Amino acid sequence: MNFLIGNNGQGKTNILEAVYYLALLRSFRTSVIDDLCQWPQNSFVLHGLLESAPNPPETLAVSYGSERRLLINDAPVYRASDFINRFLCVTFIPQDMDLVCGPPAQRRRFLDIAISQLDAGYLRHLQAYYEALKSRNAMLKAPDKFPPATIRAYDQVLVKHAVAIELARRNFAVSMNAILVEKSRQLFGEQQLVILKYLSRLGFFLESCEGDEEELTKAYSHGLQHGFERDLKSGTTNCGPHRAELNCLLDQKLLHKFGSQGEMRMASLAMRFALLELIRCRQNPDDVVILVDDVIGELDEQRRVNFINELSKSGQILFACTRIPREFTASAQVLKIRGGKIED
Amino acid sequence: MAATQYPQALQHVMSFFSRLPGVGRRSAERLALAMMAWPEQQTEQFGQALLELKNKVRPCAVCGNYAEDELCAICQDPDRQRGVLCVVEQASQIIVLENSGSYKGLYHVLGGKLSPLSGKGPEELRIKELAVRLRQGEISEMIIATSPDVEGEATAHYLAQEFAALPMTITRIASGVPAGADLNFADAATITMALSGRHKL
Numbered sequence: 001m002n003f004l005i006g007n008n009g010q011g012k013t014n015i016l017e018a019v020y021y022l023a024l025l026r027s028f029r030t031s032v033i034d035d036l037c038q039w040p041q042n043s044f045v046l047h048g049l050l051e052s053a054p055n056p057p058e059t060l061a062v063s064y065g066s067e068r069r070l071l072i073n074d075a076p077v078y079r080a081s082d083f084i085n086r087f088l089c090v091t092f093i094p095q096d097m098d099l100v101c102g103p104p105a106q107r108r109r110f111l112d113i114a115i116s117q118l119d120a121g122y123l124r125h126l127q128a129y130y131e132a133l134k135s136r137n138a139m140l141k142a143p144d145k146f147p148p149a150t151i152r153a154y155d156q157v158l159v160k161h162a163v164a165i166e167l168a169r170r171n172f173a174v175s176m177n178a179i180l181v182e183k184s185r186q187l188f189g190e191q192q193l194v195i196l197k198y199l200s201r202l203g204f205f206l207e208s209c210e211g212d213e214e215e216l217t218k219a220y221s222h223g224l225q226h227g228f229e230r231d232l233k234s235g236t237t238n239c240g241p242h243r244a245e246l247n248c249l250l251d252q253k254l255l256h257k258f259g260s261q262g263e264m265r266m267a268s269l270a271m272r273f274a275l276l277e278l279i280r281c282r283q284n285p286d287d288v289v290i291l292v293d294d295v296i297g298e299l300d301e302q303r304r305v306n307f308i309n310e311l312s313k314s315g316q317i318l319f320a321c322t323r324i325p326r327e328f329t330a331s332a333q334v335l336k337i338r339g340g341k342i343e344d
Numbered sequence: 345m346a347a348t349q350y351p352q353a354l355q356h357v358m359s360f361f362s363r364l365p366g367v368g369r370r371s372a373e374r375l376a377l378a379m380m381a382w383p384e385q386q387t388e389q390f391g392q393a394l395l396e397l398k399n400k401v402r403p404c405a406v407c408g409n410y411a412e413d414e415l416c417a418i419c420q421d422p423d424r425q426r427g428v429l430c431v432v433e434q435a436s437q438i439i440v441l442e443n444s445g446s447y448k449g450l451y452h453v454l455g456g457k458l459s460p461l462s463g464k465g466p467e468e469l470r471i472k473e474l475a476v477r478l479r480q481g482e483i484s485e486m487i488i489a490t491s492p493d494v495e496g497e498a499t500a501h502y503l504a505q506e507f508a509a510l511p512m513t514i515t516r517i518a519s520g521v522p523a524g525a526d527l528n529f530a531d532a533a534t535i536t537m538a539l540s541g542r543h544k545l
Contacts, residue, residue, distance in 0.1 A: 124533050131494045138460040145465045150458055153502030157494055 001312065001330065004320040006337030012320035014340065016091075016291040019318065022048045022060050023089035023289070025070075025080055033064065050087055052287055060086060085117065090276045092292040092311075096268040100248045101256035107246040111198075114275050115172050118282060122168050129161035133237055141235045148228070158240070159220045165241045166200060166216055173198040173246075179274040187270050187306045192251055194267045199245040265298045266307075273310055292319040301327065354380070406477070408453030408470055409435050418442075418451060425449045427484040431474065431503060433457050433491065441489070449487075452477065457490055457499040466502065474503075478510055485513045492519040492537070 004012045017027055017036070027036055037044045043065035050058040060083070061071040070077040077083050098106045116123040136154050139146035173196050184194040223239050224231075231237050248255045248267050255267050279288060292311065296304050304327045311317060312330060324334070336343040349355065354376055361372035379387060403409070404416035411417070418424060418438070428449030432438060435453045454469045477483065488503055490496035504514050520538030521530050530538070 135460040156501040
């Protein structure tokens, strides 16, 4: 456990962001690369040393100027996919609240990033799906040029990838829920239960379909056919995994409608813990770096204790806050952050 | 003072080279300068060869392959199996299939694949010509050899459903681990395809 202690605006989150960037080559804060550079520069350099026994230590470096350069042990790496996930990074950040109450697109993004961390093939299906979807929408907008038969041909490709995505997401929700049973008891304390509900948003075609591949394929094709006239009118595809929804329920109540701030925060933390557990089941448990950025403000005292207890079971933690929480009693390394630097 | 430039004629050649795929401004410059050093006879022959390219090579009237006559060498060959037809995207892919030596049937060049994002629909492909050939009833099997990406797959599905009513077998080439290659070097996507296309021994 490492605390990063400092006043507002001293650069605590900046350090967390740098670690996150080394793991995933993206930021949790922004997707605009220029926003990551120190003003008024237009480039940045990151270095990291990765120590994970029994593997030999590894250095990671990224520089971003006119182009991005990636180095592993000082040797250049050309594919981002060879660089990403050299170590796994799980975050507990203020933005996590969006997992529960943010726009659906953000929750799908959580699903997609999480599943691709667990299953490398998922990303390929996702890319192919979106390519087919874009093509289909382009055809819907130009019906004179593309007769329905061409759209039906694309549908077959679309459905194949949609079903793969659908199955992976459903399985993910099932595994998450299995873990959430225990996590919600530990975090909420009382007999409360957080569960995730993955909704395909294909209405009556899919909700009733309990998901063997063949049935799903049938249901999807049917759904696309049924919605064809409507799709043609709106010039866009109205059903499929790109419209799916991930709902978070606390004791059968929809959290984003009926939950309090504290409950939503706690549920989002429970989801992060569950994901952490899932990743750990598949990899060396010590390989995970956990980034925590002041997320306990909204929690009551008992839940803070629960959160910190749960967190303390983990490997390497970087915890940014203005002062060490009272509820934390074990020993930890404390790093003081001031003016963008770590003070001794 | 204005920057010194190459003489007009040299620039002209460079601008043509830079239109070729994979040739940038610098490469075009190198190519043109290298040609400056050629003996005059050779440049003449090159010019002649370029002229002949369009005069002598044209698409085969039946299959779309490169041809020197009305019909290409394959369509003219009496020893080819007339009952099997292999559909490819580009004429250049026929050479690749021919080099395998394991296919003795006929070909049909589509001239691309369905690509809605770049505005390419069925009208832009040689599908009408394909329909004419198939309706003559000589073909008993159509092998679809479009590429295994999203657009190639969609094109394959399109052809399959367009011609499903005809009395012939429609097949799709397999995709997976390259022959003679080590499984260690195959990427995840290839392995997935190979596994889903496995067959019983």
